[in-house]
Amino acid sequence: MELRQVEYFLAVVENEGINGAAASLGVAQPTISQALRGLERELGVQLFHRIGRGMVLSAAGRSMVGPSRQILRDVTAVEDLLATSDGALAGRLDIMTFPALALGPVVDLVTEFRRAHPNVSVRLGELKDESQAGSLIEDGHCEFVVAHFPLDDAGLDVIELGEQEYWLVYPPGTDMPQGPVPLSALPDVPMVFVPRGHSVADEIEESIRHAGARPRLAALSEHREARLPLVLAGIGGTLLERSIAEAARDRAVVRPVEPKVARTFGIAFDPDMLSPAGQAFVELVRARTSGGGRPLT
DSSP states (O other): OOHHHHHHHHHHHHTTSHHHHHHHHTSOHHHHHHHHHHHHHHHTSOOEEEETTEEEEOHHHHHHHHHHHHHHHHHHHHHHHHHOTTOOOOEEEEEEEOGGGSSTHHHHHHHHHHHHOTTEEEEEEEOSOGGGHHHHHHTTSOSEEEEESOOOOTTOEEEEEEEEEEEEEEOTTOOOOSSOEEGGGOOSOOEEEOOTTSHHHHHHHHHHHHTTOOOOEEEEOSOGGGHHHHHHTTSOBEEEEHHHHHHTTTTSEEEOEESOEEEEEEEEEOGGGOOHHHHHHHHHHHHHHTTSSOOOO
16 A cells, blocks of 8 residues: 555545545546555555445445545655654644634634644544534544533543533514523524434424423424524524624624533643654643633634
């Protein structure tokens, strides 16, 4: 197995196809196709299912993603270290974050880290299931996971980054009083929710029920990013992350709630598996969260 084949494999995964991978790497599509088929022959497994012009990871392909990223992190760190005459930190940092947490503190930390270590590249991936934090790190998919608490996977260190608050968002024209709205006195407007089984959604729904409210259901959306468009289309109201809700003030009716609906979040990692870049990132996070820097908000 050649490093070039591993790079092409990951490029196809990250760009969701050979076309995107070829454009990203600046190589011809047949070159990538031939390299992948050669890798599959060498390994004796099918890494992708070819469906029409599309490609979907097989079970073997999914199991290879994490180790492949670990290989590239290790090789990149060595190559960059040898290439930098001044001994500056180099390599690659892989962070997977729950989409709603990819703003604020995470961006601030990455920005500060890149200023201090410009030779380290950073990849921010999407964490779709917060319960997989431990396995994603263990299997090498990433060094860090940013998710809501609890993050209690055995062997992982966790650093609290902040608290995410949720606000009410209703369709334009909804008649609501100014100021915080008691959960027990929600307007008679149906709601847009995420299906149960998503930990944050479960806690939000439980908070509403605990307050004695029983709002009608307008829609269940598996796609979190679809909630705001559904609200703006007049389908119903919902609870959104405060930053997203405040950004929609000019298009929707936005109110804080009482009691406050919020959840703590943080960053998790395995201290025994950190690269030199990862160790430097942890030092930065600890300094920022222990009073040694600006508070994370």
